[in-house]
Amino acid sequence: MYVLYEDSGNFKAERIFSESDSTLQVEAASGKRSKIKKTNVLFSFDQPEPATLLEQASSLAQTIEIDFLWECAPQEEFDAQEFAQEYFGHAPTAVEKAALIFALNSAPAYFHRRGKGRYRPAPPDILQAALAAIEKKRLQAEQQQQWTDQMVAGHLPEAIAAVAMTFLARPDKNSLEWKAFDAACTTTGTSPEEMLLRLGAWPNPLVLHRHRFLTQNFPKGTGFPDIEPPSEDWDFPMADVEAYSVDDASTIEVDDALSVQTVSDDIVRVGVHIAAPALAIRRGTVLDEIARSRMSTVYTPGEKIPMLPDALIQRFSLNADKPRPALSLYATANLTTGEILETETRVEMLHVRENLRIHNLDDWVTEETLDNPEAELPYGHWLRPLWRLAKLLSAQRDEVRGKTENNTRVEYSFHLEGSPDDPDSTIRIVPRRRDAPLDRLVAEYMILANNHWGGLLAQHGVPGIYRSQQAGRVRMSTQALPHEAIGVPQYIWSTSPLRRYVDLINQGQILAAAQHGVSARLVAPFKPKEADLYAIIGAFDSQYSAWGDFQTTIERYWCLRWLQQHDVKQVRGQVLRDDLVRLDCLPLVTRVPGLPELERGRLVELEIIGCDELTVELHCRYLGAVEP
Incomplete structure (x- = not known):
């Protein structure tokens, strides 16, 4: 004997192993045994095998037209197994009963659940509103995916460009634009800042650094309100000093x-x-x-x-x-x-x-x-x-x-x-x-x-x-x-x-x-x-x-620009600790991968191999230690 039951929103079919007044012990095909409440059981059956029932019922449920099912269903609350006999026109098999339950359960806009195996058709006006919401959500998902695909391909949609300024400070994470942008970042494995620069939403990293700071800390701008200046009528003695x-x-x-x-x-x-x-x-x-x-x-x-x-x-x-x-x-x-x-x-x-x-x-x-x-x-x-x-x-x-x-x-x-x-x-x-x-x-x-x-x-x-x-x-x-x-x-x-x-x-x-x-x-x-x-x-x-x-970030940025403007290819610096080196020519500390273990203060020669103006990092290769 087998049972079809519901477990945490999923339908399962398994063999009855033992039974008590209020519970069943069931055994899955794998041999795993579980205890379930009888109140969760939808119905019991002798055939087919549980796995076969789930497979056949799922396939049959896909063929049931939900619109026709809603038109046929009683207008009041009904039992799914009783309705199955009316729908199929004969005493339903276990597969047919399960298929109808699966179909009813898959259409919450059409049928509202009223308990175990019981449903009520949605009133026409409520159904129309629900279907409109579903259609709107579908169209939004399509639009979101279209925007994401465009950004992954390197194109900036107009709708995203219009709100891109908000993405670095206080993005509306419930908006379609942000969800599409976030998905594009995830797909390409880039940060929001990198993606915005890649798409041309910002002309360069400097503007991005400044905008992010100002929008986070001065959302109303850096100006001051009009205020009456204080009086200059100070009644203090004059200092007799130079x-x-x-x-x-x-x-x-x-x-x-x-x-x-x-x-x-x-x-x-x-x-x-x-x-x-x-x-x-x-x-x-x-x-x-x-x-x-x-x-x-x-x-x-x-x-x-x-x-x-x-x-x-x-x-x-x-x-x-x-x-x-x-x-x-x-x-x-x-x-x-x-x-x-x-x-x-x-x-x-x-x-x-x-x-x-x-x-x-x-x-x-x-x-x-x-x-x-x-x-x-x-x-x-x-x-x-x-x-x-x-x-x-x-x-x-x-x-x-x-x-x-x-x-x-x-x-x-x-x-x-x-x-x-x-x-x-x-x-x-x-x-x-x-x-x-x-x-x-x-x-x-x-x-x-x-x-x-x-x-x-x-x-x-x-x-x-x-x-x-x-x-x-x-x-x-x-x-x-x-x-x-x-x-x-x-x-x-x-x-x-x-x-x-x-x-x-x-x-x-x-x-x-x-x-x-x-x-x-x-x-x-x-x-x-x-x-x-x-x-x-x-x-x-x-x-x-x-x-x-922020001051450190902007100063590091201009240090990188100084190196580029002067076409500097090699620099010297002093070891601080581990792989950290402070340059001798600039207020810039950088990590040097592969730096050997050297004492603090040791002078080293570095080759500049690149820089990242977004992360304000300098990329260097160790050339050797410089003798004092």
């Missing part, structure tokens, strides 16, 4: 300037002056929301996306055209010992004497000319005492760190001559050592200010966002912890408030501490243990990292 700023040629946000006054032969009063946009950007205002949404200025070769509107930058940037409000740290120091004798933080108006540019000074400002008072040196009266004190402050930090700071690494400036969208633009990549005297001088006074102001906040119980390093781990928190790599007891970012949101937040806190002293914690924008500060830290870390990744 201050200069030092920046590269592309800087438009002049955040900082330095001044120095001689008190006596060995005593000077150094001023670190920082632009003060926090005076106008109050917590919760529209400007604050704008800065918070961006977190930082985005820098790439030939282009920058500012954190703040240009009108506000111009209002607070320490340009030399007219006085600007500034947050100033004055440190009175001994030029013989480096001891800081006295400090004062003030909010004042500052008229910068001149905005100096690094490229105009680099050839003049060397350690030799700085240390030789007889040597010709522009702005020597300003530079030499600042340099003298900076060296002493650096030595004090080295003593805390237990070692001399290593600033010998080369950094690079990118100068793009042309459009940042045009891969044929000429790129100049200019090396510059991090230990250049001007860089060291400015950096030392920014460290002084960030260390001191971090201590000022802690002294008055005003929370801030600190950067610390302990046991090699750098982290941001609201605790004033040591930064071991820099060699200071605490460190905050506060000297770039026009470019970084964390600096802007910290400046608001410092202003409260400087202006209100012991009562600062009551009037500061952020109070102790306020949850929003932790939220800012988390958001800043994530977004600042995304900005940095």
Whole structure:
């Protein structure tokens, strides 16, 4: 005796091995035994063999016309086995009963299931709607397959081209266009980016890189809403100092300037002056929301996306055209010992004497000319005492760190001559050592200010966002912890408030501490243990990292273009670890397959065999190690 039963939506026919009140044990042709509920059994039969029944019933079901079956069926709920006798006109065989059940079950638009072996014909209006939906789905499947075939063949359908811009950021994965595109990528084994370039949806990888970043991070564009500029009616005393700023040629946000006054032969009063946009950007205002949404200025070769509107930058940037409000740290120091004798933080108006540019000074400002008072040196009266004190402050930090700071690494400036969208633009990549005297001088006074102001906040119980390093781990928190790599007891970012949101937040806190002293914690924008500060830290870390990744991608792209523009075939580089090599001529790290095991820092010769501007990877072959 055999049974036909339903198991998880499939029909099975097997031999009865044993039986109880509510279950059956059945045996398949393979000998495998299973226990099934009697309620799942459709009917039992003696012949033919189960496999034969399933085969013959499936073939017979294919010959049954579903339209005719729907017309013949009772209009009310019916039993399939009873209907089989009426349909076939005689007592149905096991094969015929199974065939009718298979046919009814295969047409859910025509027949709605009402239990085991029971069905109800769909009402005419519901049937017509269901058939229309099925036809629509069929046509959509045909259209999708047609688009997929065209893309696999290398042609871009107009419908896909119209929405291709959305495929890299927020694609509608339920749309036919995306499904067709995804199927084409799967069929050809290519990534969405590769497929879009192959089809000509994007003219080149550079445009694709920029579009992907902008649509993900600036879906409404990089512009700013119209906002009323802040008032210029600042009631602060004018600083009686000779201050200069030092920046590269592309800087438009002049955040900082330095001044120095001689008190006596060995005593000077150094001023670190920082632009003060926090005076106008109050917590919760529209400007604050704008800065918070961006977190930082985005820098790439030939282009920058500012954190703040240009009108506000111009209002607070320490340009030399007219006085600007500034947050100033004055440190009175001994030029013989480096001891800081006295400090004062003030909010004042500052008229910068001149905005100096690094490229105009680099050839003049060397350690030799700085240390030789007889040597010709522009702005020597300003530079030499600042340099003298900076060296002493650096030595004090080295003593805390237990070692001399290593600033010998080369950094690079990118100068793009042309459009940042045009891969044929000429790129100049200019090396510059991090230990250049001007860089060291400015950096030392920014460290002084960030260390001191971090201590000022802690002294008055005003929370801030600190950067610390302990046991090699750098982290941001609201605790004033040591930064071991820099060699200071605490460190905050506060000297770039026009470019970084964390600096802007910290400046608001410092202003409260400087202006209100012991009562600062009551009037500061952020109070102790306020949850929003932790939220800012988390958001800043994530977004600042995304900005940095994009900058790295675009800089790697232009490094590859530089190699092509200069037709470079061989390069040298230093081994970092394993198969990683840093090139000597560019800020580019690449993997070199087959690189033998070499010590870190070993110089090697590489042959360039190609590059991929989409993955921004350089392909090199190892030629050999270079003797020192």
